[in-house]
Amino acid sequence: MIMATDKLVVTHAPHIRERDTVPGIMGGVLIALIPALVAATLVFGWFSLVLVAVCAAASVVTEWIWMALRHKDGRVIVQDYSAGLTGVLLAFTLPPTTPIWMAILGSVVAITIGKQIFGGLGFNIFNPALVGRAFLTASFPVAMTDWVLDGTSTATPLDGAVATNLELFIGNIGGSLGETSALALLIGGAYLLYRRLIDWRLPLGYLGAVVILALLVGEDPIFHLLAGGLILGAFFMLTDPVTSPLTRKGRWVYAVGAGIIVFMIRVWGDAPGGVLYSILIMNMAVPLLDRFLPDRIFGEVKAK
């Protein structure tokens, strides 16, 4: 029996913790992206895998360099999978023909401008993958809209190409690498919801707003749901925890607001960029939403 009580560990309660960790959450999201990656490879070929690998590797290396510059222990940060996830998500938004150097450039920008200049993981305002994608769209507008399917350039359905809703659902159509198959993305999204890695309010508010607006202006809501990156955005981009609100009320406004913006851009603006800008714009509103839409506290007396 030990009585050397000076050796007792003293810490503050709670003395037990749930198992989930930050790397566990990021890893879970990566797992949820596997079906979409498989779909991309089947539809666009093996180069999809190369693009995803290049973006992930470039993001991790960029993160590592930044950690070294900031004199932080790079192992801890890089081990959390967040940089890799940013890379994979960026690759999913790229056309399948994106040159490798361009993919690397996008990844460097995503990690540097999207994440590290704000202070790294947890401090960035904008979704880093979408910052990278926005940078590439602005810099290389032609390459970023080169939708190739079976070796020939095509338009995407949002540009006016004809596609049935079934084709959109399965994914055998032109478009960005990761957003081609709604089915694969929904499988991943269901996994995220099942593991409670994302809040159901976000995809529901976002997709719900688009459906309701489509019905109001007399467009086909199913087409709007399945076309473009809406589902990828709803389950994987809008739900980035770092850049979405903390409060429940804030999350509703954030998701529905992004849904309204994407629909306005699609109907009255430049069709393909809707998802990208809707999320980036609502990212900007997050600090305000957190500040001005607090949840009602237990037992709070209603203001008269």
Next chain:
Amino acid sequence: MASKTFKSGVAAPELKKQTRGKEIIDIAVPRRVILPLKEGPGDPAKPVVKKNDEVQAGQVVAEAQGDWGLPVRASIDGKVEGIVDIRTAAGQLGKGISILGNGNVNMEKMESLGSEISSLETEKITKRIQEAGILGMGGAGFPTHVKLMPPPDVKIDTVIINGAECEPYLTCDEKVMETRPEDIISGLRILMKALNAGKGIVGIKSHKKKAIQLISEAAKEFSEIEVVGLADKYPMGAEKMLIDALTGRRVPQGGLPFHVGVAVNNIQTAVAVKEAVLDGVPLLRRVVTVTGSGIEKPGDYRVYIGITVEELVEAAGGLKEDAAKVIAGGPMMGQALHRLETPMGRADTAVVVMTEKEAHLPLERPCIRCARCVDHCPVFLNPITLANYAEKEIIEGMERLKIDDCIECGTCSFVCPAKKPLVQNIILGKGIVQNAQRRNGGSD
């Protein structure tokens, strides 16, 4: 049985296998007890004995002070060693009366107030409960007689007995429910009588089937008493959550249960009430859980109030070689002790011993704003923002986000995937805010 529940909270692990199903072990009379003069929010009691005085179990050794105060009674026979500086298991610094035992307990009983609960006098019950030194035995140590004296304009219609025992590891209340169901129901009826309340509810986690069955049987002939199953969720035993689950009433911010017409008492408190009122036995003993991977003989022990953790651990076979952390109370809200000479008071429920491996703190990472702390907080606060404000000492922000409403249950830190010390910082922040308010001349 359909389970009642509240919003938010978390499914915490049970960790109760080590002690569940075993019988309560009566511990031998300890060599020494140290009786804290202050437990809970009341004023410290005033000692009426001096060094070398011989005392008898049940004798008042310190008198109650103020309306909320409670007397301190010797729990064993022996000689007063002195008034010593202590740190209670709950972490409060103060004084205690140290009594060196002589191995005997010849209890000085009080007179029974009667055997028929329905003919007891209300004022006498309240006075007796105070004299017997009874307080909230679930951990908070709130004086029970104060709960029986609500402001004159308040009507309490429901008395709840809290059998949730939501802290992992703990089984002492479950054992008491399984062994003394009639006494619990008698205690509840006495409390209802004292408050002239028309309804009594015993809330028990639905999976504690044996306890529910036995207590339901004991309550069978009393139509005003209901036994209700509760969902297995933490912090179900927190007063506000329990009242919400059982009655649908929400205690207003900054309020107490009486504001919604309810009084809540712990299982063992109910037993102590019955013993004090019907049997004339003051509160000198209680059942505590001693468990964890770092203890040789885990079990539920009936102890004498004031036993030191050191003697209690010894009675439970001692610490194992790799024991590293000794917690007074449950793992969610209990205090890690730095010395084992700490006494176990009336409100101290358990000793949990963790091994080096279990005591190892997980790696802290940057917050990813996943909002799990927000989603699980049972009082719907914004823990991560509060913790950030506390770290930066932003008093305005902590006040705006109602830091005072935090019940310190630890759910936020428990669920945090980044392993941030959230509740820890919030508790620090509370202190910062209170100090600032005091400095500003107590304008509040």
